[in-house]
Amino acid sequence: MDWQAFLLTGRLAVMVSAVLLAIGLPMAYWITFSGWRWKFVVEAVVALPLVLPPTVLGFYLLTAFGNASAFGRWWQGITGHPLAFTFSGLVVASILYSLPFAVQPFAASFAAVDRGLIAASSSLGASRWRTFWRVILPLSIPGVITGAVLSFAHTVGEFGVVLMIGGNIPGVTRTVSIDIYDRVQAAEYAAARQTSLLLLIFSFVVLSLVYALNRRVWAVYPFE
Amino acid sequence: MKPESVEKPLQNAESAGAELEIQISKKFGGQTGGESRVAFDIEADFALTRGITVLLGHSGAGKTAILNCIAGLIRPDRGRIALQAEVLFSSEENIDLPVEERGIGYVFQHLALFPHLTVWKNIAYGLERLSRDEQTRRVGAIAEAFRIRHTIEKRPGEISGGEKQRVALARALVTEPRALLLDEPLAAVDPGTKARIIEDLRNWNAAHQIPILYVTHNREEVFALGERVIALENGRIIAQGTPAEVVRAPRHVSLAEWSGLENRLEAQVVALHEDQGTMTCRAQGAGSGKQVDLEIPLGHSRVGEFVLVGIGAGDILVATRRPEALSARNVLQGKIASLRRRDVTVIAQVDCGVGFEVHLTPGAQEALQLGTGQDVWVVIKTYSCHLLNAGSGIAE
Numbered sequence: 001m002d003w004q005a006f007l008l009t010g011r012l013a014v015m016v017s018a019v020l021l022a023i024g025l026p027m028a029y030w031i032t033f034s035g036w037r038w039k040f041v042v043e044a045v046v047a048l049p050l051v052l053p054p055t056v057l058g059f060y061l062l063t064a065f066g067n068a069s070a071f072g073r074w075w076q077g078i079t080g081h082p083l084a085f086t087f088s089g090l091v092v093a094s095i096l097y098s099l100p101f102a103v104q105p106f107a108a109s110f111a112a113v114d115r116g117l118i119a120a121s122s123s124l125g126a127s128r129w130r131t132f133w134r135v136i137l138p139l140s141i142p143g144v145i146t147g148a149v150l151s152f153a154h155t156v157g158e159f160g161v162v163l164m165i166g167g168n169i170p171g172v173t174r175t176v177s178i179d180i181y182d183r184v185q186a187a188e189y190a191a192a193r194q195t196s197l198l199l200l201i202f203s204f205v206v207l208s209l210v211y212a213l214n215r216r217v218w219a220v221y222p223f224e
Numbered sequence: 225m226k227p228e229s230v231e232k233p234l235q236n237a238e239s240a241g242a243e244l245e246i247q248i249s250k251k252f253g254g255q256t257g258g259e260s261r262v263a264f265d266i267e268a269d270f271a272l273t274r275g276i277t278v279l280l281g282h283s284g285a286g287k288t289a290i291l292n293c294i295a296g297l298i299r300p301d302r303g304r305i306a307l308q309a310e311v312l313f314s315s316e317e318n319i320d321l322p323v324e325e326r327g328i329g330y331v332f333q334h335l336a337l338f339p340h341l342t343v344w345k346n347i348a349y350g351l352e353r354l355s356r357d358e359q360t361r362r363v364g365a366i367a368e369a370f371r372i373r374h375t376i377e378k379r380p381g382e383i384s385g386g387e388k389q390r391v392a393l394a395r396a397l398v399t400e401p402r403a404l405l406l407d408e409p410l411a412a413v414d415p416g417t418k419a420r421i422i423e424d425l426r427n428w429n430a431a432h433q434i435p436i437l438y439v440t441h442n443r444e445e446v447f448a449l450g451e452r453v454i455a456l457e458n459g460r461i462i463a464q465g466t467p468a469e470v471v472r473a474p475r476h477v478s479l480a481e482w483s484g485l486e487n488r489l490e491a492q493v494v495a496l497h498e499d500q501g502t503m504t505c506r507a508q509g510a511g512s513g514k515q516v517d518l519e520i521p522l523g524h525s526r527v528g529e530f531v532l533v534g535i536g537a538g539d540i541l542v543a544t545r546r547p548e549a550l551s552a553r554n555v556l557q558g559k560i561a562s563l564r565r566r567d568v569t570v571i572a573q574v575d576c577g578v579g580f581e582v583h584l585t586p587g588a589q590e591a592l593q594l595g596t597g598q599d600v601w602v603v604i605k606t607y608s609c610h611l612l613n614a615g616s617g618i619a620e
Contacts, residue, residue, distance in 0.1 A: 119297050120336035122323040124350030124399060134349070138340050 002195070004171055005179040012087070012175065013155040016094045020102035020151045023095075025144070028106030029132065047100045054097065058164025061093050065165065083165075090166045090173055097161050098151040105150065109143020110136055146210050153206045157199070242271035243435040244403050248293050248303035248313075266290060266300075266459035272403070272435035276426075278450035279439045280470070286459035287439040288333070291405045294437070295330045296323035307402055329401030331409045335392040337380035343367075343391050344376045350399035366398040370424055386417040393421070397428060404436040410445070422448055446470075485534030485610060486581045491518060493525045502553070502606055505533060507578045514577030519553040520609035532612040537583040541603035542572065544592050554604040556580075560596055563589070570594075574602050 031043055049057060065083040066072045075083050083089035113136050121131040137144070159177040166173030168182060176199060183192035252264040266286045281287045292298040294305055296312065299320060305313040307328070312321045338346050344363060351359045367373045370390040375383045380391065389409055396404060410418045429436060438449055446453055446467045453470040455463040463470045491505035494517070503525065507516050518533065525531055541547075547555060558576030565571070570584040572594065580602055584594075594600070 114336065116332050116334055116336035117338060119295075119323070120330070120332060120338070121349070123295055123297075123326075123328065123330040124395065125324045125327075126349070126352070127324060130352070135338060 002170075002174075002176075002179045002191075005174050005176050008087075008171065008173075009156055009175040009177075012090055012094060013152045015091050016098055016155045017102075017148050017152040019091070019095050020098060021144075021148055024099070024102035024106050024147060024151075025137075028103050028110055028147075029136075031103065031107045032110040046103050049097045050100050054158065054160025055164055057097060058093070058161045061089075061096070061161070061165050065089055085165070085167050085169060085173060087172055090162060090175075093161050093165050094155045094158060097158055098154045101150040101154045102147040105143045105147035106140070109140035109146075112143070113139045142213055145213055149206055149210050153203060157203065243274055243308055244272040244294070244437075245304070245306045246270055246272075246290070246294060248290070248300035248305065250289065250293060250298065250300045250302075252289070264459060266293070268456070268459070268461060270454055270461060270464065272437055273452070274433045274435055275429065275451045276436045276438055276449050277452045277454060278446050278467070279437055279454050279456060280441065280443070280446055281439075281456035282441055285456045287441075287456055288407055289459070290456070291330070291407055291437065291439060294403075295328055295405055296321060296326050327399075327402045329396035329399060329404040331392045331396050331404070331406045333407040333409065333411070335380075335388055335409065337388060337391060337395070339380055341379070342376070343372065343378055343380070343383065346380065346391060347395045347398050349395060362398050366394045369428055370394045370421075386413045386421065389413055389417075389421055390424070393425060397432075400432070401434065403434055406436065406438045408440055408442075411440075411442070418445075419448065485612075486537035486583075487533075487535040487540075488612065489533050489535075489578060490530055491533050493527050493529045493531060496522065496525075496527060498522065505531060507533070509575075509577040509579070512575075512577050516556055516576055516578045518604065518609060519606050520611060521606060523611040525611075534610040534612045535580070535604060535608055537571070537581040539605070539608035540580060540582045542574070542582055542584065542588075542592065542594070543601040543603060544594070544598070546601050547603060550603065552603045552605045554602075554606070554609075556602045556604070558600060558602055560594060560598045560600055563594065563596055574600060576602055 027046065031039065031046070062084055063069060064071050065075070067076070067082070072082060079088075083092060117135050117139070118131055121135045122128075126134065156175075157177060158175075159181065162173065162175050162178055163181075166175075166178075168174050168178050174182075176195060180192050180195050180199070183189070183195070247269045248266065249268075250266045252266070264286070266289055268286075268290050279287050279290065289298060293300045293313075300313065300315070302315045303313070304311065304316070307326070311317065311319050312326050312328075313319060338349065341349070347363045347366060348359045351362060354362070363376075364373075367376055370393060372383075372387055372390045372394060375387050375391065380388055383391070389412075392409060393406075410421060413421070425436075438445075440446065440449075450467050453464060453467050454461055455470050489507045491507040493503055494506045495504040497503060497519075501522050502519050503522050505518050505520055507518060508514070509516070520533055523531065541552070546557070556576040558574045558580070561573040561575045561579065563570060563572050565586065568586060570586055570589045572582045572584060572589075574580045574582055582602065
């Protein structure tokens with residue numbers, strides 16, 4: 001078994017979950033509490049990766065990472081190398097690809113917090129910031145865990161985007177799912193079978209964990 | 225809306241000691257996506273002095289909306305809200321202090337206790353700026369005053385309904401707010417518990433003397449609580465004054481409904497007895513054409529005028545024999561037309577030519593062995609008859 005691929009995948013997934021916690025929580029807060037009339041556009045953009053073929057997302061990212069785009073040039077300017085076919089590129093792509101898996105459960109659990117409690121908090125003199133940390137977040141813990149675990153698991157399982165923008169460089173962009181694909185291509189079925197089984201067990205355990213933690217709020221998809 | 229229908233506020237003498245002044249208007253609903261919803265307006269103008277003022281109204285009268293405007297949870301379209309000398313909201317001066325800076329305590333209808341925090345942390349929630357010692361001292365004192373010491377380590381889910389109400393009150397009051405808003409906080413507790421909580425609230429306010437606005441739709445609470453009552457309907461104030469003025473002798477038909485004056489009859493004034501302070505009114509049965517004379521308190525009416533008389537169904541006595549040697553001036557003979565029971569109230573319709581609804585206890589029904597079709601006498605005290613409007617025109 002290619003333990004290097006497992007290690008790489010684990011590192012990628014941990015980083016993506018951590019970043020998604022950091023940017024997903026404020027995004028979800030904004031989506032839940034903003035009164036902006038065009039908010040639905042942002043919600044649709046966040047949910048896009050759920051329905052978009054990974055190849056489409058991968059294609060656009062590849063374009064964005066390239067020299068032709070301002071972002072690509074900016075990145076090259078400060079790091080000295082392009083994003084495509086690097087581990088950093090994988091992280092950026094995975095964050096976008098797993099965004100709805102974090103933001104949706106966060107937003108659903110924020111929305112489930114009784115507005116009366118939020119009003120009570122501010123009537124007791126608490127700022128929005130304090131209300132978030134003392135009331136909204138503690139009451140949304142199951143949703144926050146769900147979002148973090150799902151984005152972790154989703155990153156572990158992604159294939160199309162990785163193939164498009166990461167390719168298959170051992171130790172750099174070769175994740176477990178790419179490894180399985182590679183083995184099948186090379187007719188190494190025994191290795192593919194082992195790795196697949198491990199991934200299946202992992203996914204099952206993760207989902208069981210999420211369901212067990214979170215029997216009430218379950219919102220992976222935006223279609224509530 | 226027409227300007228003349230806006231009642232002038234009770235400024236002048238009564239607002240001299242005003243602590244909290246409220247003049248707001250707010251439109252709710254209206255057009256949404258081409259479909260017109262029922263628009264709902266609030267047009268309120270009143271002032272609160274220290275002590276408890278009851279805001280009385282049906283559900284949907286706009287009571288909670290007014291509280292939310294005062295608290296800062298809803299922004300009025302126009303108006304001004306001032307607490308002591310500080311302006312909290314003013315559309316003219318473009319002032320709109322955020323909720324957390326208003327210093328107004330608010331006890332919500334559903335209490336909104338934080339379910340994940342202990343009672344202690346719930347109460348201490350608004351005290352974060354104080355030192356730990358000061359928090360402990362204040363929480364301890366208020367827990368003592370509201371008798372919830374024993375619940376302090378528990379969570380809201382583990383304490384009784386009455387205790388929750390006390391915790392919610394304590395949590396709002398421990399911050400020493402400059403005013404307190406209470407939105408039917410005692411709707412869900414039994415009368416005994418309610419009376420004790422109100423007593424504790426009164427004791428607390430005896431020392432602190434802040435204006436308290438207490439919202440309810442329950443007239444019993446009006447008498448238990450209010451030094452002053454403001455009656456609200458469709459977002460507008462229709463009466464204000466002492467409980468006796470507003471509820472016991474309502475001048476407004478819809479107020480009579482909440483006041484529990486189930487019987488409302490139109491009657492013609494036939495005689496004035498100025499020396500007695502009463503007048504005789506004649507009501508006519510709808511179907512029977514029979515006439516019934518009632519002696520009611522003297523109003524500003526003339527003979528021949530039609531008046532609306534309200535009588536509480538619980539204020540009417542029923543006797544199975546003709547009562548004698550009684551102070552009540554109105555004794556009418558009739559028949560029980562129907563009897564039904566709702567919870568612990570027996571509702572009797574008695575036909576005396578004019579129909580009366582009478583509320584009895586099940587015990588009374590049993591003791592008198594009342595049944596449908598039975599001959600009874602209905603007894604109504606003069607002072608149980610309330611004049612609901614001035615004359616509605618001279619007949620003939």
